[in-house]
Amino acid sequence: MRVLFVAQGPSHVQWQIPLAWASQLAGHEVLVATRPPYVDQVARAGLTAVAVGDEQRIAALEKQVKDDFLAAVGRRVHDEGGTDFVPTEREMLIAGGRKMIALAEGMTEDAVALTRAWHPSVIVHDTGALVGVVAAAVAGVPAFGQIWGATSDGIFDVADDHIHPYFAPLFERYGAQAPTVTPAWIDPSPPSMRAQLPVRRVDMRYTPYSGPGLVPDWLWQEQTGPRVCLTTGISVSDGTSPWGGEVQRTVVETLRERGCEVVVTVKNADHPSLRDLPSGVRVVESFPLNVLLPTCAAVVHHGGTGTGTTALALGVPQLVLAHHPMHRQWGAQVADSGAGLMVRIDEETDTAAIAASARAVVDSPGLRAKAAEVAAEMAAMPAPSEVVGILEKAAVEHSNGAPS
Structure with a gap:
């Protein structure tokens, strides 16, 4: 089995290392795809990294999101007759979703090319790396989102009417269909602290990993x-x-x-x-x-x-x-x-x-x-090694014709 992990930023890479290592120790081929500035972080963890994404394009797309956000808040303040240029929390969450999509857009071309060349059996992406959803849809393989603590339904519970029109074109570009829900989460958060949301969860014990270091x-x-x-x-x-x-x-x-x-x-x-x-x-x-x-x-x-x-x-x-x-x-x-x-x-x-x-x-x-x-x-939650079995089962079912 080939397992492709996708992470979009430095703290997100760390969250995926334990499951990536568990997959490799189980005898599977593993690649970790992340943005160019963070490939060394993967390599220092002893895993094989692949750089995906154009940093200049990502910066330009993020700037456009920021400009649109400031313009929208400014119009709202003006329409309400106010003088206090302070965004609401909902406006900030919507902007956060738009920023994740901008990151995905800057990484999608490379990620899709990688999946077409390497043919992963399953993709595990951090829920901030929406490019993993796109790559899995284009490749037609199972995808698992891996959350990093705070329980929310990615971008889908923020404002679908605001977010989806920006997300769908990434799929349409490659002849795939955008999902409207997160298919499955690998969730290391304590069950007692989770919001009750209608998603399939795969419990996984959180293994603290903060990178290499020297104990003084x-x-x-x-x-x-x-x-x-x-x-x-x-x-x-x-x-x-x-x-x-x-x-x-x-x-x-x-x-x-x-x-x-x-x-x-x-x-x-x-x-x-x-x-x-x-x-x-x-x-x-x-x-x-x-x-x-x-x-x-x-x-x-x-x-x-x-x-x-x-x-x-x-x-x-x-x-x-x-x-x-x-x-x-x-x-x-x-x-x-x-x-x-x-x-x-x-x-x-x-x-x-x-x-x-x-x-x-x-x-x-x-x-x-x-x-x-x-x-x-x-x-008491299942170890990462046990979750590897779930990835294996999903890959086998898919190869036998079950829907992703």
Whole structure:
């Protein structure tokens, strides 16, 4: 069996590595297709990567989506007689769906050419990589979406009347038909935290993977106080979020006053937001969270589901300081589960609420107990090696004439 994995971005690649390795260890041929900047990430995981997509075209398409979004919000504000140029969460979700389609359009030509040349038996795509849906439809093979934590029906539950007209032409170009629902999800999220949606789910235990790294001596040394990880992941590193500045300073100062050992994980240790950190704060660059978090009493983050799901799997309470609607969705799920807390971050956020929540996530035995319950629930889910059997069954049924 040949299994083609498709991922559209750096954090999405990491989510697919465990199942890709399970497929390869089961004796199957595996390729991981991703955008050119991220092929090295696949190679560092010991897998074979294929670059798909034109980065210049993707950038141009994303710019068009952004321009259309700003124009639409501007018209709505004008029509309502308002002066506050603030998008609604629905408008931002629709724009997010349009952006995913723009990514797909910039990757489709290469992905379709790859499937025609390599003839995969099944395609597994992250649900942000809609190009995987197109490639599978054109090739006529089974497709499985792999979600990365926050449960939503891809673009289909956002606004079909807004999204579908932009998605369908990608299929029509190659004589295929666009689906109106996600056929099946490989879902590593805890069942107790899922929204009830009419989709077929394939449960899979979440295996934390944050890339390679070197374990330093300080990680195992006796701690001076509870260790807390502070991270904003990849998606807040562009400086457009209120994260950083006063928010970051409030968290760090509160935790240091509490006597915590604070470890800040970043993609770039030279980022300007790190210049004014208090003494005693450790900054680490591109550090594997699956190695760090087991030594931590809590993690404070922006709402990225990679960080959040890793914390859940390891039983670590989390404080989500969420600015983006998708991050707020994750934060609400965590808060509802009892395994953590959320504070919405915007220009009017009360720093006292941030400080109180930072203390609570370290000191609350209830949060830690609930986080441990969720971790046990996730540990009982089927391993990636068991999910490979489902991929095998789908490929066999398809080869015997069953519909994809």
